[in-house]
Amino acid sequence: MVQEDRRKEILDNLSQGVVEYEEDRVEKFSHAAVDEGMNAFDAIMNGLAAGMEIVGDLYDKQEYFVPEILMCADALYKGLDILKPHLDKVDKKDAKGQVVIGTVQGDVHDIGKNLIKMMFDVAGFTVHDLGRDVPLESFAEEQLRTDAEIVALSAMMTTTMMGMKKVIAMIKQKNPDVAIMLGGAPVTKDVAKLFGADGYAESAGNAVQEAIKMISQLRKIQGNGVN
Amino acid sequence: MATMTPKERVKKFLKREPVDTMPLFSGMGLVTVQAIEKMGIRFAQVHDSADYLAGSATLSSEIFGFDSVIVPYDMCTIPEAMGRGCTTYAQAEGILYPTVPTKWETLDQVEINADYMHQARMPAVEEAYRKLVAQNKFAVGAWVLGPFTLGGQVIELDLLLKGIKKNPEGVHGFMKKMTAVVIDVAKRYQSLGVDYLNIREMGSGTDLLSPRMWKQLIQPYLQEIFAALESPKILHICGGTDLIVELMNECGADGLSFDQKNNLAESRKKIGNDVLLMGNFDPYGTLCQMEAADVEPVIKGCMDAGVDAVWPGCDVWPEVKKENVEAWVATVRKYGAQPTPAVGRA
Numbered sequence: 001m002v003q004e005d006r007r008k009e010i011l012d013n014l015s016q017g018v019v020e021y022e023e024d025r026v027e028k029f030s031h032a033a034v035d036e037g038m039n040a041f042d043a044i045m046n047g048l049a050a051g052m053e054i055v056g057d058l059y060d061k062q063e064y065f066v067p068e069i070l071m072c073a074d075a076l077y078k079g080l081d082i083l084k085p086h087l088d089k090v091d092k093k094d095a096k097g098q099v100v101i102g103t104v105q106g107d108v109h110d111i112g113k114n115l116i117k118m119m120f121d122v123a124g125f126t127v128h129d130l131g132r133d134v135p136l137e138s139f140a141e142e143q144l145r146t147d148a149e150i151v152a153l154s155a156m157m158t159t160t161m162m163g164m165k166k167v168i169a170m171i172k173q174k175n176p177d178v179a180i181m182l183g184g185a186p187v188t189k190d191v192a193k194l195f196g197a198d199g200y201a202e203s204a205g206n207a208v209q210e211a212i213k214m215i216s217q218l219r220k221i222q223g224n225g226v227n
Numbered sequence: 228m229a230t231m232t233p234k235e236r237v238k239k240f241l242k243r244e245p246v247d248t249m250p251l252f253s254g255m256g257l258v259t260v261q262a263i264e265k266m267g268i269r270f271a272q273v274h275d276s277a278d279y280l281a282g283s284a285t286l287s288s289e290i291f292g293f294d295s296v297i298v299p300y301d302m303c304t305i306p307e308a309m310g311r312g313c314t315t316y317a318q319a320e321g322i323l324y325p326t327v328p329t330k331w332e333t334l335d336q337v338e339i340n341a342d343y344m345h346q347a348r349m350p351a352v353e354e355a356y357r358k359l360v361a362q363n364k365f366a367v368g369a370w371v372l373g374p375f376t377l378g379g380q381v382i383e384l385d386l387l388l389k390g391i392k393k394n395p396e397g398v399h400g401f402m403k404k405m406t407a408v409v410i411d412v413a414k415r416y417q418s419l420g421v422d423y424l425n426i427r428e429m430g431s432g433t434d435l436l437s438p439r440m441w442k443q444l445i446q447p448y449l450q451e452i453f454a455a456l457e458s459p460k461i462l463h464i465c466g467g468t469d470l471i472v473e474l475m476n477e478c479g480a481d482g483l484s485f486d487q488k489n490n491l492a493e494s495r496k497k498i499g500n501d502v503l504l505m506g507n508f509d510p511y512g513t514l515c516q517m518e519a520a521d522v523e524p525v526i527k528g529c530m531d532a533g534v535d536a537v538w539p540g541c542d543v544w545p546e547v548k549k550e551n552v553e554a555w556v557a558t559v560r561k562y563g564a565q566p567t568p569a570v571g572r573a
Contacts, residue, residue, distance in 0.1 A: 021392075062437070062470075065433070065435065065436055065437040065440065066388055066434070066435045066436070067388040067389060067391055067392060067435075067436070067440065068392075070385050070388055070389050071389055071392060071393075074389070105316065105319065105323065106316060106319070106323040106324060106326060107326070108326045108327060108328070109379075109384065111384060111385055111388075114385075133314070133326060133328070160323070160324070161511075162321065162322070162546075163323070166320075188512075190512075190516075194516075
């Protein structure tokens with residue numbers, strides 16, 4: 001257990017370290033959290049994820065763009081790698097589920113996918129990352145193998161977006177309850193609806209905003225006073 | 228009434244000389260499945276054959292009445308010639324564009340082979356240009372990716388995006404290498420007699436980069452490229468561009484092309500009437516998804532916003548609805564006799 005003042009100090013440094021993309025600072029205070037017996041889940045959600053929420057606001061205000069977000073994500077992962085092994089069993093048990101993620105065949109760009117993956121990592125999902133340029137049938141096969149509740153597909157180009165429709169049909173045919181998220185520059189609300197998807201994000205930055213909204217919800221549900 | 232040949236119309240237009248009517252052309256791919264199917268081939272077969280490239284471009288324009296032809300259709304020709312490979316998805320169902328399967332892992336590893344211009348499909352693309360120029364029927368367009376977008380094909384994009392802050396010298400060194408390649412290839416295509424050249428710096432919009440970063444990282448290299456090229460030369464960027472219109476206009480291109488995210492009327496105000504403005508309908512939504520009856524308002528909307536020519540915001544997705552493309556063409560022909568801000572009428 002750490003004193004409340006110290007807890008706040010560590011959380012502030014984790015949060016600001018993410019915002020200012022200071023990997024060394026995040027590393028130092030993640031170790032401090034572990035060494036001083038702080039709850040790892042608290043440090044992740046109210047330190048690292050809280051920092052990413054501020055990053056989302058800065059993106060909204062067009063103060064930050066994708067390069068800054070990527071560096072913030074690096075800082076976040078620096079802390080996540082240290083803190084995650086120390087999650088209590090009860091927090092691990094609270095893991096939200098499993099997600100299969102990847103960019104569809106024909107698309108080798110994966111920035112948006114990696115940012116969404118980060119959100120799932122932070123939120124405690126078990127992530128099955130198929131990578132990029134993934135053959136369409138692999139998404140359905142991996143979903144069946146893992147029984148994942150969510151499949152997240154990304155395409156950066158119009159020219160690869162059509163593959164998403166086939167994947168959705170394949171998965172929904174076998175398991176209609178799977179939630180399907182689409183992401184990528186050419187994906188619009190209309191396209192997502194037309195393809196039968198359950199959610200969408202149109203750009204890497206937008207993906208982060210969507211991700212942060214989900215994390216914010218999660219933080220509210222979990223409560224901010226974990227100690 | 229049309230009094231000019233397609234080639235004549237586009238060439239005059241690009242010099243901002245009066246034309247009989249608005250030309251129907253693009254600086255991005257215009258190939259359609261209607262042409263591919265008529266040739267009895269598959270899309271995956273097109274990319275490495277000069278005959279198929281030239282044939283499919285020509286047939287697409289003949290079927291729909293475009294004024295130009297443009298090749299190649301994929302973005303891998305130069306990366307492949309640099310040894311990065313090319314996946315054509317020969318067995319995939321439907322349309323899939325080739326991609327680059329292997330990238331250099333670090334900026335330090337990037338080494339451009341001196342003979343890349345003669346490697347892989349580069350000779351086939353050149354031969355396709357020769358054939359298209361020789362047939363002397365349509366205006367012949369060529370395009371090359373801009374240095375940042377080309378860079379994103381041969382190296383992980385996040386290396387560049389993060390490197391701008393963490394390793395600016397390394398990133399600028401890399402950009403210089405890419406810029407030299409873009410200039411070499413673009414000049415080579417111009418030497419073959421193409422009628423216009425489009426530099427597609429499509430991955431550099433403000434979806435990714437801040438205007439400040441665009442000015443530091445993208446603009447100097449585009450200025451170098453446009454200074455090295457003959458006119459007519461056009462700059463196209465996809466995605467968010469409203470914040471960088473003026474910066475784009477300082478690069479030295481004769482015309483600017485935007486996709487559907489751009490506020491064209493505002494852009495026209497920013498660049499004035501001395502620069503060609505092209506854009507900006509959503510090619511997939513307009514030509515593949517919507518009902519044909521809904522196409523005219525979209526095209527007319529671009530014209531009313533002040534374009535000099537209605538261009539799709541990106542490559543035309545080949546699986547177009549025939550009647551939608553016909554509606555695009557008909558709308559431009561219907562209203563195109565009116566002069567536009569930068570081009571008068573003969």
